[in-house]
Amino acid sequence: xxDIPPLVLDNVGLTLPSAAGPVEILRNLDLTLxxxxxxxxxxxxxxxxxSLIAVAAGLEQPSSGRVELFGQDLAKLDEDGRARxxxxxxxxxxxxxxxxxxxxxxxxxxxPMEIARRRDAMDVARHWLDRxxxxxxxxHYPHQLSGGEQQRVALARALAPAPALLFADEPTGNLDGxxxxxxxxxxxxxxEQTGAALLLVTHDPTLAARAQRVVTLRxxxxxxxx
Numbered sequence: 487x488x489d490i491p492p493l494v495l496d497n498v499g500l501t502l503p504s505a506a507g508p509v510e511i512l513r514n515l516d517l518t519l520x521x522x523x524x525x526x527x528x529x530x531x532x533x534x535x536x537s538l539i540a541v542a543a544g545l546e547q548p549s550s551g552r553v554e555l556f557g558q559d560l561a562k563l564d565e566d567g568r569a570r571x572x573x574x575x576x577x578x579x580x581x582x583x584x585x586x587x588x589x590x591x592x593x594x595x596x597x598p599m600e601i602a603r604r605r606d607a608m609d610v611a612r613h614w615l616d617r618x619x620x621x622x623x624x625x626h627y628p629h630q631l632s633g634g635e636q637q638r639v640a641l642a643r644a645l646a647p648a649p650a651l652l653f654a655d656e657p658t659g660n661l662d663g664x665x666x667x668x669x670x671x672x673x674x675x676x677x678e679q680t681g682a683a684l685l686l687v688t689h690d691p692t693l694a695a696r697a698q699r700v701v702t703l704r705x706x707x708x709x710x711x712x
Contacts, residue, residue, distance in 0.1 A: 490557040492575075492651040492683050493519040493542055498551035500537055500706075511537045512706045515551070521650070524677065524684040526697035534706040535687040539653050542685060543578060544568040556650070573602055577644035577682075581656035583636040585628040585643075591615060591635075592624040595643045602647070614642035618672055634665030638672065645676055652677070655687045670696065 500512040512534045519525055527535045540546035541553060544560045553560045555571055563571060577598075585594045592611045599607035615624050618638040628636055637657065644652060657673065658666035670693050677684055688694050702709040 489521075491518050491520050491554075492556055493517070493685065494552075494554040495538075495542060496552040496554075498538075498541060498548045498553060500534075500541055500546065501549040510706060512541065512548070515706075515708060517542075517701065517708075519651070519683050519685055522681050522683055523699070524674075524686065524697040525699045525701060526686045526688055526694035527701050527703060528688060528691070528694050529703035529709070531689075533703040535703055536655055537706075538703070539578075539655050539685065539687055543576060543653050544572065574647045575649055576651045576653070577647065577649040579637075579640055579644045579652065579654045579657045581659035583628070583633075583640045583660075585636055585639060587628050590625045590627055591620060591631065591639045594628070594639055595646050598643060599647055604647075610646050611642070614646040615639070617676065618642045632665075634661055634668060637661060637665070637669050641669065641672060641676070645680060645682070648680060649682055651683045651685070653685050656689065657686070658688070658690060658693060666690070666693075 495515050495517040498512055498515040501508050501510050515538065527538060529535055537546065541548050544555060556575065558571055560568055586597065589597065592608065592615060595611035595614055596607040599610060612624060615621055618641055620635060620638055623631060623635060658669050661669060674696055686697060694700050
């Protein structure tokens with residue numbers, strides 16, 4: 487099982503309707519992400535990077551081609567099946583932190599594990615808040631945290647279930663320089679420790695350079711071999 491790539495995109499295309507007619511978002515994309523590999527997606531705004539993440543994670547259905555997560559063709563699974571496949575194995579981090587405002591930091595981190603009915607969810611959440619340096623803020627609500635702290639909570643929430651694959655869409659995009667560097671350092675340090683694969687969307691060339699491989703998109707196409 488270990489030699490099965492966590493993610494394979496085979497000739498993937500995505501066309502969406504618009505008032506002016508169909509718009510081709512992704513075209514003939516091929517990408518394989520190996521276990522533990524870190525790949526950065528770069529390119530100008532509107533080149534299809536976030537759409538690629540949505541398709542790769544099974545949140546958006548491709549118009550053509552095949553997407554495989556852990557060897558399973560997503561087209562053969564319904565929405566519930568895709569959710570079951572992702573649970574505990576795939577996590578996402580976004581530019582907007584997406585923390586639940588009525589939950590404390592530790593409750594936010596524990597929430598996905600509680601959905602998966604893990605009895606140790608709160609203990610694991612506290613452990614991961616400690617790993618991102620936020621033990622003292624565990625019982626604070628999102629509005630009581632800075633942007634950098636909120637993204638560190640989001641990072642803890644993503645990594646606490648020990649996923650094999652992490653999708654990160656502009657994870658430092660809403661942060662100032664100092665917090666962006668801190669979150670980036672934590673992201674790559676924790677990935678090194680956990681062994682999770684990473685597909686990272688970023689406009690930051692310094693962050694992209696920390697990946698093992700960089701894939702450039704332009705107008706929904708790969709500008710460089712994947």
